[in-house]
Amino acid sequence: MMLRSISFVALRPRTFARYCSSGGKITAPPMVYISGEEMTRYAMELIIEKWVKPRVDISAWEFYDLSCKNRDDTNDQVLHDAVEAGKRIGAIFKEPTITPTEVQRKSMGLKKAWGSPNGAMRRGWNGITISRDTIHIPGVQLGYKRPVLFERHAVGGEYGAGWKPVGRGKLVTQFFPAEGGMEATLTRTDFTVVDERDLNDQENVAVVYHNPLDNVADLAHHFFSRCYEAGVVPYVVTKKTVFKWQEGFWTVMKQVFDEHYKEKFTRAGLLDGSGELQHLISDAATMQIIRWTDGGFGMAAHNYDGDMLTDEVAQVHRSPGFITSNLIGKREDGTLIKEFEASHGTVADLWAAHLRGEETSFNPLGMITAIIGAINHAASLQGGNTMGAMSRSELVKAKKKAVEDEDYDEAKRLKEELVKLDAQASACKVTQFTAMLEKAVHTCFRVGEGTRDMVGPNGLTTEEFIDKVEVRLSRYLRGEEDPVEPDAVIVPERRDDPHYAVDSSAVKNMFDQYDLNGDGTIDAEEFEAMLVKLGVAPLLNVKAREQAAGEREAGQV
Amino acid sequence: MMLRSISFVALRPRTFARYCSSGGKITAPPMVYISGEEMTRYAMELIIEKWVKPRVDISAWEFYDLSCKNRDDTNDQVLHDAVEAGKRIGAIFKEPTITPTEVQRKSMGLKKAWGSPNGAMRRGWNGITISRDTIHIPGVQLGYKRPVLFERHAVGGEYGAGWKPVGRGKLVTQFFPAEGGMEATLTRTDFTVVDERDLNDQENVAVVYHNPLDNVADLAHHFFSRCYEAGVVPYVVTKKTVFKWQEGFWTVMKQVFDEHYKEKFTRAGLLDGSGELQHLISDAATMQIIRWTDGGFGMAAHNYDGDMLTDEVAQVHRSPGFITSNLIGKREDGTLIKEFEASHGTVADLWAAHLRGEETSFNPLGMITAIIGAINHAASLQGGNTMGAMSRSELVKAKKKAVEDEDYDEAKRLKEELVKLDAQASACKVTQFTAMLEKAVHTCFRVGEGTRDMVGPNGLTTEEFIDKVEVRLSRYLRGEEDPVEPDAVIVPERRDDPHYAVDSSAVKNMFDQYDLNGDGTIDAEEFEAMLVKLGVAPLLNVKAREQAAGEREAGQV
Structure with missing residues (x-):
């Protein structure tokens, strides 16, 4: 599910404040929390301590320490336990972990260079797709204007070769x-x-290698329902014109689409004018990702193509810090298992700076988005969506009466109803909490109280940012709104990101090149010429180009 | 070999005019000419008739008609014959051909839907690499400023799965x-x-599938010597961090480089500051191709990655019409077999217009570049580079004397020397012809006598362009120079290309978005912000980014 489905409009802070006015904590439903290493672990520890624990009872969370040290100490039993717990509970948050190189193995004194845990997780949870979507902050302009949704088939292909x-x-x-x-x-x-x-x-x-196809229908449902909900145009990306065995993936996607979604998408005008689900050849997709900077599209692809293409999406949308990475699997009983993580690593350079006692300014947005997703999914697994006909007090009364009547079967049923209702209420409360938390984080970025990658050298440190969000979160939880809502769209300077050092003299050369009349500015006409030259101009006839590419392909096999 | 290695400076038109002053034609060395179909065949027939035949004796060329009709009539014997001839002669030019779909098979009344000829050619010529380079016209700005060279391993991978x-x-x-x-x-x-x-x-x-590795050393030599000659920085692109079996490709490339090229490249300053041959992960390469619009780099990659990435290169450099596609193979005796073709297809839409009696404006640059490459390679196979110590008249005299002395062994040797010398002289003459032809074509584009894709609606028709080039070629062959050399760099409007219909309202939206202060122009600061946002800003620390990507990869396998 997309985070954006939690609408701010639906929030009623006053109601929430009333819920918690007794001073009691809200109860978080069961969830698996996998902790990792370095800067990301440090930041998450602060976040849990300062934002979550004072307000939420997380005693139902199960914690698994997937640090190299602990995997080594437990001979990787911890990984098996975490996978088992994830399967049982169905909602997982994971911090970035380290897959040690031989050099790291030695320096950490490990018995073994433990491999990536991802394979075990994908297998254990029957991974269907890795959903990688752009993260958007209302009022802040990152890369794409509208959401880009991506499904990367989580199994098959050369990764398991x-x-x-x-x-x-x-x-x-x-x-x-x-x-x-x-x-x-x-x-x-x-x-x-x-x-x-x-x-x-x-x-x-x-x-x-082999491509297993049984779960492609599940991927299709997940993808199309997400695209529909987000209002974006779906595309299926393969190289099937040449790699004929990829036809099966497309066939299943199209079948599911035509049977279950075509009508809805047609009515919503989400089919690119063609009236049909569109296929894109993988090499054509590499260019469209750069051209379609307005966003508003989804792509579903095989494993390797998905890897290549989502890396491009991440670059256009600023960096992997602004992209989700959610593994969607399925339990035998049909329950969706969802594991949420950030797309970035453990940020070793900031960790080293922190250890040297230097100030750091780590942006935890990717991890926050992930943990909010995990908590919300855990909540959705609680009790389902059906609300009973009776209120709580009516249920209590009815149970009391059943006991008096010695109708213990009915009393037992009503007791179960009550447990379910309480779980639902708790789930409802916890998603209201996460919505406020998300709003607090987003608003901080929007009003310039962000980390330095977003607001420049005057940005907050890792710890200051966490504190600022906490202040805002408390305010929302008390039922107070922000005094003034800022209007202007913030455009964070990418050059403030230390990992993104622009070569200014090269930029100057480019500018002069596109300032065709040499007047020191680029006007609308020069701008179009430039886009065209860079090959990133939005085009009208996508279909004609695709067709041409197909013909060329077919001739060049 | 790169076309740019034929320097205009080395041309001596007057000398050439003297060569041909007797009115005799120059003799083209043996070459295989594979003809194809539709618009491209029509244009090449005009070109051969008007530019080549009046001046060059092409009786040593072998022609093979690879149209669907002829493949059908000969039960594809013509393909086998063409492959055999290519192997024997070593220099091949090929027009675009059609690989018929089932629909085309029926409409053309074929016995069979003959498959792509490419497989048979790659096998028959022991294909090593498909070289795909940007084509540059001096004084005309297409995409990349400086050359981009690409080697796509011609064998192995999923294409032969x-x-x-x-x-x-x-x-x-x-x-x-x-x-x-x-x-x-x-x-x-x-x-x-x-x-x-x-x-x-x-x-x-x-x-x-399998990746055969024996010819990777040949690919390496071809690639690095081309990069060195063109003065560009070489990169090897793989996904070896995850697909461990690709390590072998890198290992061979690096061995060849370190042993034979490292010193030369270091001296020439062509190693990106690192002093070592650089590896790029394939997904990182997709972004660099867009960022490095200055060009000046080379990439060597496996088959599929090469396919994806060269498509991107073609898009950035305007279209596949401005990219070469040369298959480099090797005969058992070590001779390089080179087949040259355009990167585009048979241009069915223009052919349909032509058949309807409409005017067309087909740009034959890709095919001209290809046939010039083929003729030059044929010339280079003639007699080699060693010039004998004796002049022609001395050789004739010496042979006469040997006959008088009844030293027939020596007479035979001298006769062979003479044949070789004549072939060399002819080869020399033919490459001077092709250089003038290239200059005539390039100059036409530069002075606005190009086709409509390059100069807009006032551009020439297919036939007018061929005539204009002919006039210019004649002038050069008479030893005359152009009256005035134009200075200004021409920037052809991509929107003149009918296949490239820009969505102007989307462009307008983009412009407004980057015109941050809303003053109707984009200044240098807004420009940099825009490049950064689009993710195409040139960066300083490529190495750091690559490393970060590698770490992330390793953690996400």
């Missing part, structure tokens, strides 16, 4: 159907030859 | 070394298991 360097010889791939047993022996004859090829070079590397 | 849709079961891939024979039978036990995996979905597609 088997491979071996081999010499000259023959490579044979056989498939043994499960009906004959899952043992493949040389004596079985019920196989199909998938591929047989002569390798004539002295040095080769052989690569085998 | 075997695949099959399979259900639940086991997938086993075995390698049988050639020592045990090239027959893989179930009774052999001398195999290695490359991969063995359970497929648990009901629907899967299994994919197998």
